[in-house]
Amino acid sequence: GATIAIIVAAGRGERAGGDIPKQFRRIGGRAVLAHAFDRLVEHSEIDGILLVTGEGQEQAVMEAMGGRSPIATILGGATRQKSVRAALEHLASAGSPSTVLIHDAARPFLSSAVIDRLLGALDDAKGAIPVLPVVDTIALGDNVLGEVVDRSVINRVQTPQAFAFAEILAAHRLWSAETDATDDAQILRAAGHDVALVMGDRMLEKLTLPEDFSAAEKVFAGSRS
Numbered sequence: 001g002a003t004i005a006i007i008v009a010a011g012r013g014e015r016a017g018g019d020i021p022k023q024f025r026r027i028g029g030r031a032v033l034a035h036a037f038d039r040l041v042e043h044s045e046i047d048g049i050l051l052v053t054g055e056g057q058e059q060a061v062m063e064a065m066g067g068r069s070p071i072a073t074i075l076g077g078a079t080r081q082k083s084v085r086a087a088l089e090h091l092a093s094a095g096s097p098s099t100v101l102i103h104d105a106a107r108p109f110l111s112s113a114v115i116d117r118l119l120g121a122l123d124d125a126k127g128a129i130p131v132l133p134v135v136d137t138i139a140l141g142d143n144v145l146g147e148v149v150d151r152s153v154i155n156r157v158q159t160p161q162a163f164a165f166a167e168i169l170a171a172h173r174l175w176s177a178e179t180d181a182t183d184d185a186q187i188l189r190a191a192g193h194d195v196a197l198v199m200g201d202r203m204l205e206k207l208t209l210p211e212d213f214s215a216a217e218k219v220f221a222g223s224r225s
């Protein structure tokens, strides 16, 4: 069966500041969204990209995509979870692929090695995600220090996340719309499936804050020289 990558780009990216949402800003002359698109479409096992964008973003998407062609562009929802759900329902009505990768547009620098690890892990699981170890001390607390959390048992979870299509669609349909989910692996897990962990990549860092963009610009310049 087919493997389709969903790129969710319907967010407003308010934490990143700037006049335009972060997925449309440029790094190395290319929109963040276009970087993510190119890395996915260049992978030999990915058959097509489904793009999820927000209302009123049509013009920005066209400019950012610069002639690149997804299999379809659909409208997202008010939360990331609703945007992903819309994409899954679209694919279901268009014949259902066997595998989906779900990726944040705000993570432009994914490597083919990460995609290889994810798809490899799907041989033994219905879901696979890239994670990184936590290197800082992690502590609860608001104004004063609370309990320290054992960092050896926690992970930083990235995207893309890879899933057997039938199972992630069913899991999304079961998940309550009122409960916010910041990724899709927790939705698959809640439906009773194990999610395999594979090694992530520091380059996959999500662009979130204003300073992330100048850092990314430097990383990108460095990776080409």
Ligand code: C5P
Pocket: 008, 009, 010, 011, 012, 013, 023, 052, 076, 077, 078, 079, 080, 081, 083, 084, 103, 104, 105, 106, 107, 182, 206, 208
């Ligand atoms: O806001 P956050 O950084 O968690 O967003 C992660 C990804 O989800 C981004 O690529 C963003 O564009 C996307 N998103 C979406 N629909 C929303 C909110 C976020 O597609 N309503």
